[in-house]
Amino acid sequence: MLDVAKIRAEFPILARKIRNRPLVYLDSAASAQRPRAVIEAISGYYEQHHSNVHRGVHTLSQEATELFEGAREKVRRFLNAATHREIVFVRGTTEAINLVAQSWGSSQLGPGDEVLITWLEHHANIVPWQQACARTGATLRVIPIDRRGVVDQQAFREMLGPRTRMLAISHVSNALGTVLPVREMVAAARELGVTTLVDGAQGVPHGPVDVQDLGCDFYCFSGHKLYGPTGIGVLYAREAVLEHMPPWQGGGDMILNVSFEGTTYNELPYRFEAGTPNIAGAVGLGAAIDWFCALDHHAVAAHEAMLLAHATERLQQVPGLTLVGTAPGKASVVSFTIDGIHPHDLGTILDGEGVAIRTGHHCAMPVMKFFDLPATARASFAVYNTTAEVDALIDALGVAREMLG
Amino acid sequence: MMELRDLYRDVIVDHNRNPRNAGRLEQADHEAHGDNPLCGDQLDITLQMEGDVIHDIRHQGRGCAISTASASLMSEAVKGKSRQEVENLFEQVHAMLTQANGPVPTELGKLAALAGVREFPARVKCASLCWHTLNAALAGQGRTISTE
Numbered sequence: 001m002l003d004v005a006k007i008r009a010e011f012p013i014l015a016r017k018i019r020n021r022p023l024v025y026l027d028s029a030a031s032a033q034r035p036r037a038v039i040e041a042i043s044g045y046y047e048q049h050h051s052n053v054h055r056g057v058h059t060l061s062q063e064a065t066e067l068f069e070g071a072r073e074k075v076r077r078f079l080n081a082a083t084h085r086e087i088v089f090v091r092g093t094t095e096a097i098n099l100v101a102q103s104w105g106s107s108q109l110g111p112g113d114e115v116l117i118t119w120l121e122h123h124a125n126i127v128p129w130q131q132a133c134a135r136t137g138a139t140l141r142v143i144p145i146d147r148r149g150v151v152d153q154q155a156f157r158e159m160l161g162p163r164t165r166m167l168a169i170s171h172v173s174n175a176l177g178t179v180l181p182v183r184e185m186v187a188a189a190r191e192l193g194v195t196t197l198v199d200g201a202q203g204v205p206h207g208p209v210d211v212q213d214l215g216c217d218f219y220c221f222s223g224h225k226l227y228g229p230t231g232i233g234v235l236y237a238r239e240a241v242l243e244h245m246p247p248w249q250g251g252g253d254m255i256l257n258v259s260f261e262g263t264t265y266n267e268l269p270y271r272f273e274a275g276t277p278n279i280a281g282a283v284g285l286g287a288a289i290d291w292f293c294a295l296d297h298h299a300v301a302a303h304e305a306m307l308l309a310h311a312t313e314r315l316q317q318v319p320g321l322t323l324v325g326t327a328p329g330k331a332s333v334v335s336f337t338i339d340g341i342h343p344h345d346l347g348t349i350l351d352g353e354g355v356a357i358r359t360g361h362h363c364a365m366p367v368m369k370f371f372d373l374p375a376t377a378r379a380s381f382a383v384y385n386t387t388a389e390v391d392a393l394i395d396a397l398g399v400a401r402e403m404l405g
Numbered sequence: 406m407m408e409l410r411d412l413y414r415d416v417i418v419d420h421n422r423n424p425r426n427a428g429r430l431e432q433a434d435h436e437a438h439g440d441n442p443l444c445g446d447q448l449d450i451t452l453q454m455e456g457d458v459i460h461d462i463r464h465q466g467r468g469c470a471i472s473t474a475s476a477s478l479m480s481e482a483v484k485g486k487s488r489q490e491v492e493n494l495f496e497q498v499h500a501m502l503t504q505a506n507g508p509v510p511t512e513l514g515k516l517a518a519l520a521g522v523r524e525f526p527a528r529v530k531c532a533s534l535c536w537h538t539l540n541a542a543l544a545g546q547g548r549t550i551s552t553e
């Protein structure tokens with residue numbers, strides 16, 4: 001069993017009051033909160049160790065470099081990547097996918113080639129591919145989903161073919177909570193020599209990921225959804241693929257030698273990290289990974305599954321409520337609508353009760369269009385949430401129905 | 406601290422449940438479409454002018470209670486008003502929605518029910534979408550306007 005009271009005590013923000021009510025934070029899929037260990041790692045870095053990395057011979061520069069590279073090693077272990085050369089620090093999932101779509105895309109895509117994505121992707125895994133296709137003449141194809149929000153595997157097998165160059169899919173849908181069979185989809189793609197990218201923004205927060213077991217070429221995630229800082233994220237890229245990719249941004253740190261005749265690029269992964277990186281962010285991410293990995297992952301999974309089951313059962317009893325996304329084996333995310341009450345009114349009224357949920361299109365407009373909805377309300381559950389908070393959500397929905405129903 | 410009841414006043418709840426002047430004018434001589442991409446709110450305004458005066462107006466769309474009620478209240482307020490009068494009204498509504506502590510002019514009548522919105526910055530665009538769309542319709546651009 002997860003000791004949720006002890007976990008909650010580690011998150012200072014959970015003691016906050018919102019409009020005179022205790023905060024009930026059910027928006028961790030958008031951004032999780034940070035435990036004290038992460039906050040202290042960041043302030044400790046700035047108070048004791050900060051300097052620029054990779055450049056100086058002085059003590060602070062060496063300490064900052066060790067902390068920064070130490071964080072990279074923590075990420076490597078967390079993802080079970082083969083070497084640190086496969087771990088590129090970026091701003092977040094969005095930047096990771098843009099890096100791949102631009103660098104890999106510009107060198108590997110051409111007219112007649114196809115990029116396969118699914119219908120439930122976040123805009124971050126749609127727009128960079130649209131842009132790459134526009135630049136290269138490749139075609140973007142979209143694997144359909146069904147009314148539960150499950151990706152149609154038969155359609156996928158039919159669409160996968162000799163023209164497919166890239167399969168780019170979410171690990172877990174942020175809008176619906178669907179967990180995709182990424183291992184199987186990646187395996188099918190690899191059999192045809194197709195390069196694969198997994199958007200793990202919503203994957204890693206629910207448990208450790210083994211990229212070698214998944215078999216993907218690229219895996220991306222954001223620190224802030226993993227109880228870590230904003231502005232830092234990770235692109236895992238298989239070395240055999242990354243070493244053939246042209247540099248993305250140019251500048252300091254990514255070079256070995258610059259003259260006006262030409263430039264030799266640095267080794268991996270530094271070739272893809274131009275400029276002074278988010279050092280404190282990486283240190284904070286390392287602390288978040290340490291914190292997260294110290295939890296019992298079976299207990300985390302059981303706790304989140306219990307919250308999801310409790311929420312699903314209680315929500316289904318709310319008159320006029322429709323669950324959006326009912327895939328089996330979902331992650332701890334519930335999207336829903338209530339007859340006659342727009343999600344934005346719900347969001348405002350729930351906030352008045354101290355309950356923070358997400359309302360809108362969740363950066364997945366094609367999903368909304370598929371269900372013919374302008375928006376949904378979404379509650380997402382993390383390690384620090386409790387059944388009492390789920391009940392607070394249900395009570396707050398009652399207030400909204402009374403006010404507007 | 407603003408209470409939610411100040412946002413969802415009875416007038417707003419009523420106009421959300423039973424929007425006045427809802428629908429489309431088949432004989433419209435001016436129209437415009439408005440979008441609030443952040444919320445997915447959409448609104449169509451159709452107008453029939455008589456010279457310089459709004460003779461009739463309809464609004465149709467899908468949106469939250471604030472945006473639906475605002476369009477409904479606006480449609481009542483602008484019917485029979487000249488372009489200049491509508492422009493003055495819009496300025497007053499805009500000031501009411503955005504100025505934290507400004508007085509609410511009595512001329513606003515029922516529109517004053519929207520004053521609570523200014524305590525909820527994330528919702529101001531919901532209330533102003535209809536006015537921007539009306540302006541676009543009056544300007545006769547017939548184009549889609551967006552709050553973003």
Ligand SMILES: Cc1ncc(COP(=O)(O)O)c(C=O)c1O
Pocket residue numbers: 029030091092093094095122124125170172173174199201202222363
């Ligand atoms: C599935 C998914 N992909 C990508 C992103 C983008 O992440 P970020 O905004 O941290 O770059 C998100 C975050 O909302 C997400 O949920």
